Amino acid sequence: MKAGHRDHPNYWAFVLHRVSGVLLALFLPVHFQVLYLAIKKASAFDGFLAWAEMPMVKLAETVLILLLAAHLTGGLRLLALEFLPWRDGQKTIVALTGGISLVIGLVYLLNAA
Amino acid sequence: MSGDTLTVSVWRGDGDVGRYQEFEVPRQESQTVLDVVTYIQRHIDPTLSYRFACRVGVCGSCAMTVNGKPRWTCRTHVSKVAGDGRLEVAPLRNLQVIKDLSVDMTDFFDKWARAEGRFQGAQTRDDDFAQVSPDSPKRRRASAGIECIGCGVCYASCDVVAWNQDYLGPAALNRAWTLVNDVRDIADKQRLKAVAGDAGCHACHSQQGCVERCVKHLNPTQSIAGLKRATALAALKGELE
Numbered sequence: 001m002k003a004g005h006r007d008h009p010n011y012w013a014f015v016l017h018r019v020s021g022v023l024l025a026l027f028l029p030v031h032f033q034v035l036y037l038a039i040k041k042a043s044a045f046d047g048f049l050a051w052a053e054m055p056m057v058k059l060a061e062t063v064l065i066l067l068l069a070a071h072l073t074g075g076l077r078l079l080a081l082e083f084l085p086w087r088d089g090q091k092t093i094v095a096l097t098g099g100i101s102l103v104i105g106l107v108y109l110l111n112a113a
Numbered sequence: 114m115s116g117d118t119l120t121v122s123v124w125r126g127d128g129d130v131g132r133y134q135e136f137e138v139p140r141q142e143s144q145t146v147l148d149v150v151t152y153i154q155r156h157i158d159p160t161l162s163y164r165f166a167c168r169v170g171v172c173g174s175c176a177m178t179v180n181g182k183p184r185w186t187c188r189t190h191v192s193k194v195a196g197d198g199r200l201e202v203a204p205l206r207n208l209q210v211i212k213d214l215s216v217d218m219t220d221f222f223d224k225w226a227r228a229e230g231r232f233q234g235a236q237t238r239d240d241d242f243a244q245v246s247p248d249s250p251k252r253r254r255a256s257a258g259i260e261c262i263g264c265g266v267c268y269a270s271c272d273v274v275a276w277n278q279d280y281l282g283p284a285a286l287n288r289a290w291t292l293v294n295d296v297r298d299i300a301d302k303q304r305l306k307a308v309a310g311d312a313g314c315h316a317c318h319s320q321q322g323c324v325e326r327c328v329k330h331l332n333p334t335q336s337i338a339g340l341k342r343a344t345a346l347a348a349l350k351g352e353l354e
């Protein structure tokens with residue numbers, strides 16, 4: 001049976017929020033590892049910085065920023081939906097959060113390039 | 114529309130065991146999906162089971178899954194959903210199938226009871242009519258959700274219902290919210306308690322499948338958001354103990 005009941009922007013936003021949350025959680029240990037290098041092992045950290053200059057790594061970072069922006073704007077959207085008076089046009093708000101995330105990702109990419 | 118006939122796949126079976134069976138049904142003007150199912154039962158296979166009563170969108174008994182989406186079949190025109198001349202008709206999701214297209218609605222309505230969906234007033238027939246201004250915010254909030262016909266379409270569209278069997282679901286919570294806003298009702302405390310639990314309003318992920326599909330264009334997500342705030346406030350005041 002087709003799952004036609006999932007075929008709408010608010011559901012996609014829900015999936016994006018879940019997936020970005022899981023991926024960000026998976027990334028956290030790496031983040032802490034780098035923080036540890038920065039504080040404790042200056043030489044290894046320099047090596048890391050050089051590695052981080054590679055284009056592929058920059059691209060991966062942009063994806064990370066995108067995930068973060070999507071998760072943040074999605075979370076703000078949900079908080080507003082649940083704790084502020086209801087507003088119609090929820091799909092427009094979903095589109096807005098998506099747009100803002102893309103802009104943030106793009107700005108990051110341009111600055112990195 | 115393709116020519117004069119429709120090819121219709123209909124779910125046949127009891128419980129979870131079954132398969133789709135194909136029928137050819139003559140195309141007619143202004144034909145509804147319910148007309149198609151009725152044609153099959155009256156002219157091709159009288160053993161086909163399905164449910165309907167009013168045929169005009171009032172009773173809420175005719176909901177089925179049509180080409181993958183939950184819909185009220187008596188108000189769904191074939192021309193709107195079967196552009197390519199094909200229809201797939203299945204029972205509603207998230208409910209136990211009794212046979213073919215008829216599902217057991219017991220769980221669905223038991224959950225209305227569990228959400229304290231019954232009006233409880235303090236007045237008797239000897240009292241005067243309650244005066245409720247149509248413009249008061251509470252009356253407006255109640256009015257926004259009151260037209261539910263209990264069809265189960267929202268319930269079938271909700272993934273949280275599929276994931277958590279105990280989740281009260283959009284219709285029952287929407288009903289609870291209309292009563293929370295009914296100034297004549299005196300059972301708010303126990304109602305908020307009933308909907309504040311694990312399987313209540315806070316389980317909703319605001320996916321809005323219910324809003325997308327509600328046949329009466331109601332907004333259960335908005336009602337549930339109202340309950341989330343009301344229960345949070347009640348918890349802060351220590352009223353949910």
Ligand code: SF4
Nearest residue numbers: 271317318320321323
């Ligand atoms: S908004 Fe809540 S009740 Fe409605 S479909 Fe989504 S999870 Fe279910």
Ligand code: SF4
Nearest residue numbers: 261262264265267327
């Ligand atoms: S809220 Fe809408 S879809 Fe759900 S049972 Fe009521 S009328 Fe049907």
Ligand code: FES
Nearest residue numbers: 168172173175187
């Ligand atoms: S038969 Fe009554 S609502 Fe469809």
